[in-house]
Structure formats: structure tokens, C-alpha cells
Amino acid sequence: MKMLVDSFGRVHNYLRISVTDRCNFRCIYCNPFLYYKPKKELLSFEEIIRISKLLVDNGVEKIRVTGGEPFVRKNLIQLLEKLNELNIKELNISTNGYLIDKYIDDLTKISKLRKINISLDTFKPEKFEFISRVSENYLSKVIDNIRLASKYFDVKVNVVLMKNINDDEVFDFVDFAFENNVVVRFIELMPMKGSIYSEQTFLPYTEVLEKLKEKYILVKTEDPINSTSKNYLVYKGRNFICQIGFITSVSSPFCSTCNRLRLTATGNFKPCLFSNLEFNIKKYLHLPDDELLNLILNCLKLKKYIGVNMTDNVMVEMGG
Ligand code: SAM
Ligand code: SF4
16 A cells, blocks of 8 residues: 655545536536536546545545535436445535435435535525525525435535625524534635635635624634634533634645545546646556556645645536
8 A cells, every 4th residue: 555645745535526517506606607528528437436446545534525516416326335335434425405305315325424515605595596696496495405414414514705795694604503503614715717706705714703703702622633624612601502614725724734635527636726736537547556546646746835826727627
């Protein structure tokens, strides 16, 4: 076994697989109306499993399935079942939540699936339509599905906060976390290609923290070493309300502890969200495992310590 280590000594044990570049939503910070790649260019399930197994055999312990919207990939459950058989500790999903009810029974049978991240940026139907660019009628289903998923899984609700768009709802999210026993994580808007990111829309997490402190007592927790989230326990007086987190990729990047590898739906191996560094692994799948692994390690050696940076990366293709 070779460790997946870069030239800064960072060990990579977390793989994020984007299983499709398609999405049933078109969020203003993520999906800039690009044409989708032809389906024949996508990695097949067999190809995803082969690459994942190679990475798992060399140190990956945790896999997150993402997209685009993972549930729009046909037969996703079959892929999850196969990934579940790999020698990993955790298998997680990020989703916009809209299709969860359709698959909930199947999901509960996947033994390593414990954590589901569900995106929700607003409780207001009109704003939901503005942000996700689908009908406001979808909102109630997303909320119902968060409640449904939280009966079976650890659910984290991911909220991309945007100044003057949805930052008036931070207290509503704390109430929601309390009422539904879920963790809420406020994500700083990132400058991805085609995203609504600008000086006018970006909101640093410190401002949100200060706002929350007006009403609550926030106690910082000790975060796991590779955590991308700064986590807090929220109290009102002596009463525990909920746990929240801040994903501060822009104002306070976490490059020093980055342990993440990314595989896009078309097979681009990307060790960094804020870099154009990548190679298309699909083209090399005729190679034996040891040669494939060398290509991966060589790419990893070029991984830098970039912080936040504007690139040609489009979030809906990368999977967050
Ligand atoms: N469709 C799924 C979802 O929405 O959760 C999975 C893919 S989505 C690309 C993964 C995460 O990236 C979501 O939580 C989304 O809010 C976040 N995201 C997308 N674009 C972003 C941006 N420009 N800045 C910050 N977060 C972003
Ligand atoms: Fe789709 Fe998720 Fe991107 Fe929204 S954030 S467009 S739901 S992939």
C-alpha cells in the first residue's frame, strides 16, 4: 500500500465522487446553465468502483457521493451498494434533498451510509425559486425530506449564506435545527466560475457569528483534525438549542489539513477545489493498477497550498 501523500505531507484519506454533472436545480452559486456532458463521457459504475477501490487500497477511508444532484444518476442505489462493499469506514451523500423520499427505503439498507448532507438556503418560497431556479413548490418537499431523512440518518443542513439574499434567515435556521434535531452548517459563498459570488454577495462567517451572539451563547467545540467546519454548540441561557458549523473556505481556508481528493463525473481527478490541476483518469483505465496509481501520485505531488482562488472550475461539475 502507498499512502496518498502530497509534497506538503498531507495524507489524503477522503474521496468525493461526483456521479453526475446534471442537476434538477440550477442554483445561482453553482450551476451556470452549462450544457451537460454527453452521458457516454461519464464514468461507468464499474470504472468508479475500480478507481475507488484503488484509492481505498491506498488509504482512502471515507467516500462522499455528490454531484450535480446524485439522485438524478440512474441506478444510484446500485452504485452505493457497490461502494458500501469497499473497505471504507464511511459512505456519505450530499444532495439537494428533492428526491430523497423516493429512495429512502433503499438508503436505509446501505450499512455504511450514516450521514446525509442536504442543501437548503431559505424557508421562503419566492426566494427558494430565485436561488435554486426551480419552482417554489419544490421547497416544501425538500423540507419534508430533511425531516424524513433525519429519522434514519445524521443530517446536516448546508446553507450557502449570501449577503442581502438569505442572511436575514440565520435565526430561522437555528430554530429549524432545534425543532428538527439536525445540524446546520453555514457555508461561505465561494468564487466558482459562473457563481453569483461578488463583494456584494459575499458574507464572511465572522459577521454571522456576531449576529448569532446577539441572541445566543455560542460555545466552540474541538473540531476533528480534518474538519472543514468550525463547530459551535448553541445555547439560550442554560438550554442547549443545537449544533451549528461554519464552512469558512474563503475567509479562513483549511488547506493545511486538506485530506480530500475529488473525482468528477467524467473522470477528472482533482486534488484541489481552487486549482485547475487535474487529469482525466478515464483515458488511462487501460493501464494496470500500479501504473494508474503512479499517475495519481504524480498528480497529487503537484497539489499546492493555494487558499481561495478563482479558476475555471464550475461547482456543479465538481461536487462541492
Ligand atoms: N446537489 C447536491 C447539493 O446541492 O447538496 C450536491 C452537490 S453541491 C455542488 C454540494 C454543495 O456545494 C452544496 O452544499 C452546495 O450548497 C455547495 N455549493 C455549490 N456552489 C457553491 C459555492 N459557489 N459556494 C459555496 N458552496 C457551494
Ligand atoms: Fe444542483 Fe446542488 Fe449545485 Fe444546487 S448546489 S445546482 S442542487 S448541484
